[in-house]
Amino acid sequence: MHRPPSNSTHFADPKNVVTSLLESLLRPHEPVPYFGYEILYTSSTAHWKDVLRKSVGAPEGTQKELIYRALSASMERDHNQFGILVGLGTDHDATIDGSALSVGEGGYVTEFPWDTLNYYDGTAWLECRLRDKHSDTLLVVLGWSLEQRQSDGAWLVDGIDWQDFREKYRPGIGREEWERICG
Numbered sequence: 001m002h003r004p005p006s007n008s009t010h011f012a013d014p015k016n017v018v019t020s021l022l023e024s025l026l027r028p029h030e031p032v033p034y035f036g037y038e039i040l041y042t043s044s045t046a047h048w049k050d051v052l053r054k055s056v057g058a059p060e061g062t063q064k065e066l067i068y069r070a071l072s073a074s075m076e077r078d079h080n081q082f083g084i085l086v087g088l089g090t091d092h093d094a095t096i097d098g099s100a101l102s103v104g105e106g107g108y109v110t111e112f113p114w115d116t117l118n119y120y121d122g123t124a125w126l127e128c129r130l131r132d133k134h135s136d137t138l139l140v141v142l143g144w145s146l147e148q149r150q151s152d153g154a155w156l157v158d159g160i161d162w163q164d165f166r167e168k169y170r171p172g173i174g175r176e177e178w179e180r181i182c183g
Contacts, residue, residue, distance in 0.1 A: 004043040005154035014116045014126050014146050017043070017155045022110060022128075026087045028076075034068035036086070037075075041067060045147050045158040081169040084108060090132050090139050090166070108140075109133045122148040124155070138165050 003024065004017045011017050021043055028036030041049060041064060053062060056070035075082045084090055090107040108130040117125045123146065130140040143161035148154070 003039055005149065005156055011155060012153075014118075014124050014144070014155050015112050017146070018112075018126060018128055018144050019110060021157070022085065025085045028072060028086050034065070034072055037068040037071040038064075040071070040157070043157055045156045048157050048159060051159075079168075081164055081166070084130060084140060090130075107133055122150070123158070124148075140164050140166070 004011055004020050011020070021040060024036040024039040026036070028034065030036075041052060044052065052071065053060075053067055056067065056074050058067050058070055072086075074080070075086050076088065077083070080088070084107075109132075111129040111131055112126065113129060114127055119125075126144045126146065128142045128144060129138060130142070131138055141163045143159075143163075144157060145159035145161075146155045147158040149156055
């Protein structure tokens with residue numbers, strides 16, 4: 001199985017990188033605990049690793065494994081808007097039958113409405129939409145800023161813009177949202 005970051009032909013397309021990252025996060029503890037968070041972290045630039053580290057309050061020099069655990073604790077807690085990424089439901093489908101979803105039971109489908117905007121300077125931007133898989137309601141729009149690693153050409157995450165359209169989570173805030181993960 002190929003996982004980002006990689007320079008394999010499959011990952012030459014940033015859409016495949018983002019899709020693989022979202023799939024890894026949807027089941028963050030398969031095949032081993034915290035694996036989805038490890039994939040996210042290792043698929044990030046130094047800048048985005050710093051943002052992820054700070055978002056969970058980890059000081060510089062913190063072991064990566066502790067950052068993965070902290071990301072897990074933050075993203076998997078109840079009533080967290082980012083829980084949608086780790087399969088905790090959409091808030092639309094979480095109560096269809098009155099039972100709570102467990103990690104890995106995501107209720108969204110991924111849509112890429114536009115082609116990747118490749119700046120041809122080693123950076124690119126890609127819009128990704130998460131839609132409710134039952135009603136097709138727009139849930140979240142993510143803007144992925146990507147940077148190509150010079151050593152091997154692998155695409156890395158350099159930023160994520162988040163706009164939440166679910167009533168429960170203040171829509172329209174944008175960039176601040178990801179960094180409020182521990183809010």
